[in-house]
Amino acid sequence: MTVTIGIIGAGNRGRKHTEEYQAVEDTRVKAIADVDEDAATALAEELGVPDVYADFRDMLADDEIDAISVCVHNNLHEPMAVEAFDAGKHVFCEKPLAGSYADAKRILEAAEDAGKHLGVQNMELFTGETRAAKRFVEEGRLGDVSFARSVYSRRRGRPYVDGYGTPSFVQKESAGGGPVFDIGTYEIGRMLYLLGNPAVERVNGQTFEYHEDSYGEELVGENEELYEERFEESDYDVEDAGTGAARLADGSRLEIRAAWHMFSPDERGTVVGSEGGLAFDPLEYLTTASDYEITAEVDVEDYERRQALIESESGYDASDRPTQFDHWVETVRGTVDPIPTGEIALNSMLVMEGIYLADELGREVSVDEVAEESPSRSIDL
CATH class of the missing domain: 3.40.50.720 (NAD(P)-binding Rossmann-like Domain)
Incomplete structure (x- = not known):
């Protein structure tokens, strides 16, 4: 078909x-x-x-x-x-x-x-690292999973202002939010998927806006005026960075950091359980054995290559693993058990909008509050 x-x-x-x-x-x-x-x-x-x-x-x-x-x-x-x-x-x-x-x-x-x-x-739901991590979780190699950290953070990478994308990315009128929505959604979705996409109970969070003060002359020199002009032209009215945490219904916790522009050291995404943990990019498995602490790099690339060879008809025409577009087409055909990307994305929206609402109110919020206060931002056609 x-x-x-x-x-x-x-x-x-x-x-x-x-x-x-x-x-x-x-x-x-x-x-x-x-x-x-x-x-x-x-x-x-x-x-x-x-x-x-x-x-x-x-x-x-x-x-x-x-x-x-x-x-x-x-x-x-x-x-x-x-x-x-x-x-x-x-x-x-x-x-x-x-x-x-x-x-x-x-x-x-x-x-x-x-x-x-x-x-x-x-x-991120379809990478080799995520496939490996999902298998580790499902096989019980982490034990009872209780914690995850979602991180997608840049030091300098604001749309349009920093030289890529269009002003629509940095306007609430068209985008709804900034990096929490734009790039945070990737890692929040991945971590919720690995946790089993449990219901969200409560969210806290805070956003940060650096804007005009984010680049001084000592950083950009002769380009300072260009950055300032781009910022003004863009009608920039979203956050530069957002942080937060969600308490999930199964007792687990998800921490979040998403930033287009934040002078923060690199931090790795993690999933942690009672018997082991995983850190991402590159994927590492952390556990103990015979009272020794062990950190083992997971050879995702070799595993993916061998699986492709095993599954190929000739044994010599191995190719890349299926992408999200392959998966989506097979979902439409009805030939796969689909990853529930819609449900994961909706749950992610609760977490992300919860960060904005918690920042606005200055306190932790419940998912009922998020749902009740969520506005429609749809543009009439």
């Missing part, structure tokens, strides 16, 4: 999704939709996609299309995804699931009402 895809958004993410789908066997990208029809046409011509639409709704009317990839800014996810589900399409959505928990919840509810699959982009 060939799975036929429609892409909403002709920007960087739309290009990436199109190229990824075109590398998946028996998968066809039939159309690209974007309000900038010229951009959609240029991308379609470059990548050999036959159909172009200025209005995504016209693309949804195409009965040949099985699934839609939503590749636009966060606050457009909810209206577009819901309309796609209403049109009978499966939906794969860029991260985070939406610009708020309330909007994300509506997306998942729309998927359930339509009886269609929801996939959410999170490359």
Whole structure:
């Protein structure tokens, strides 16, 4: 069965999704939709996609299309995804699931009402390290898992201001939040997945905004004015960094740090249990034996290579392990037991929005408070 895809958004993410789908066997990208029809046409011509639409709704009317990839800014996810589900399409959505928990919840509810699959982009769920870590957890090599730390932190890496991306990344109106939503969602999702995606009970957190004072003349010299101009032009109104912690229903705890710009030493993500722990990048297993402390590097690459050889027909045509796009296409086909990326993304939204609300109120918050206070940030179409 060939799975036929429609892409909403002709920007960087739309290009990436199109190229990824075109590398998946028996998968066809039939159309690209974007309000900038010229951009959609240029991308379609470059990548050999036959159909172009200025209005995504016209693309949804195409009965040949099985699934839609939503590749636009966060606050457009909810209206577009819901309309796609209403049109009978499966939906794969860029991260985070939406610009708020309330909007994300509506997306998942729309998927359930339509009886269609929801996939959410999170490359970290499909890495060799994550596969290995999940196996260690499921086989009980960590014992009773009680703690995880999620870290995605840069010293200098703010969208647009630091030379990449567009101003939409740093505006609440389009993105909903800053690095907590943008990059925090990757590692929060991975750690929740490894913990078994337990329900969230309470969240605390704080955000930090350095903005104009973040680069002094001693750091940037002659480029100081350029950074200041980019900051002003961008209408930057989100955080530079966010930290927090979530108390989970099974008694475990998740700590979080997400930053585009924070002068903090590197810190590794971890998952810890009663009999062992894992640290990421590179993946290491920490335990004790015969009263010795042991730190063992896990050879993920060699394992993945050997598995590919074993599973190949000839033994000589081993290739990369399946990507999240392979997994999503097989989910649409119904040939795999899918990783619940939608449920993980919704749980991640509770944690991330909980950090913002806790910062606003100056105290720990319950998930009920997060759900009650979560606004809709969806942009009317």
